[in-house]
Amino acid sequence: MQVVLDGVGYAYGDLPVLDGVSFSVAEGETAALIGPSGCGKSTLLNLVGGLLQQQVGRVSTPGAPPAGCLNPLTFVFQDFALLPWRSVAGNVALALEHHGLGRKEREGRINEVLTLCGLADFADALPRQLSGGMRQRVGIARAIAVKPAVLLMDEPLSALDAQTRELLMEDLVAIWARERTTTLYVTHNLSEAVRLADKVVVLSRRPGRIKRVVEVPVPVFERHKLDHAAALQALQDELWGLIKTEAQVADREVQDV
The missing domain is CATH 3.40.50.300 (P-loop containing nucleotide triphosphate hydrolases)
Structure with missing residues (x-):
């Protein structure tokens, strides 16, 4: 688009x-x-x-919009806006909820963007355990998970x-x-x-x-x-x-x- x-x-x-x-x-x-x-x-x-x-x-x-697009227009803000009680993978999953995806597709998207953003080894970490740069990577991963x-x-x-x-x-x-x-x-x-x-x-x-x-x-x-x-x-x-x-x-x- x-x-x-x-x-x-x-x-x-x-x-x-x-x-x-x-x-x-x-x-x-x-x-x-x-x-x-x-x-x-x-x-x-x-x-x-x-x-x-x-x-x-x-x-x-x-x-x-591209194939698989769930949200055509997606924001990334200065504020990371991560849920502190959710893991890295859980924060990315938040963007995929209520879209009717099956478990396999949802997990596939999460794993794909975590790998793309250098977060694959931090999937279970909480935001408070991450540096500012890593937290912003989570925000970017969450944004691109919906394939905007x-x-x-x-x-x-x-x-x-x-x-x-x-x-x-x-x-x-x-x-x-x-x-x-x-x-x-x-x-x-x-x-x-x-x-x-x-x-x-x-x-x-x-x-x-x-x-x-x-x-x-x-x-x-x-x-x-x-x-x-x-x-x-x-x-x-x-x-x-x-x-x-x-x-x-x-x-x-x-x-x-």
């Missing part, structure tokens, strides 16, 4: 948050959303996911330390290569955006408007190589140049509230 936004606007009462946002995410593509604080990134994600009702413009997801058509990720790595974030970025690249899930990824971290996305959608200060859509020219599996470090750093510098001034203004606004 694709994600298509056409002239999308949104306001919370008298406060406009998004204005005339139009872009698309092709099937199997990953698009990162960046911009100053308060520019409407999470609001846009919630509109795509149906957590907010559309006000202006149109959000659509043309195309057919579109994955909506709202700063999923922001609570993690730098080393853990690097490891999880490698995991995400491998997962997306296998699953080919259309992904909309909200982040404040420019290095994440450049490392993971096929393209980066840059939003302006509130109300968020499209400033630029920047394609990342280096194939995702090549980006860890030193040969591409200079080009990717230049792209990251370009993105920072697009948002720096407005980010400074937004930061002062947040502090004044």
Whole structure:
């Protein structure tokens, strides 16, 4: 499935948050959303996911969901939101309940995603026994267990330390290569955006408007190589140049509230 936004606007009462946002995410593509604080990134994600009702413009997801899809639009949040009394396997199983799956298929899906996310040896562990990175892997495994058509990720790595974030970025690249899930990824971290996305959608200060859509020219599996470090750093510098001034203004606004 694709994600298509056409002239999308949104306001919370008298406060406009998004204005005339139009872009698309092709099937199997990953698009990162960046911009100053308060520019409407999470609001846009919630509109795509149906957590907010559309006000202006149109959000659509043309195309057919993949075979075995149980939930076409699936979120991964910064907060791991794991049930502390359930094991790793039990937390993943939560997403599969009430879908009418037989025991064999349900267990097969759980084992598949635990292996894919590097959790096979931790199936019986409780969340409190895991590091932050491992807990977020559980959240990702739970999300992809339903074989979503579109994955909506709202700063999923922001609570993690730098080393853990690097490891999880490698995991995400491998997962997306296998699953080919259309992904909309909200982040404040420019290095994440450049490392993971096929393209980066840059939003302006509130109300968020499209400033630029920047394609990342280096194939995702090549980006860890030193040969591409200079080009990717230049792209990251370009993105920072697009948002720096407005980010400074937004930061002062947040502090004044």
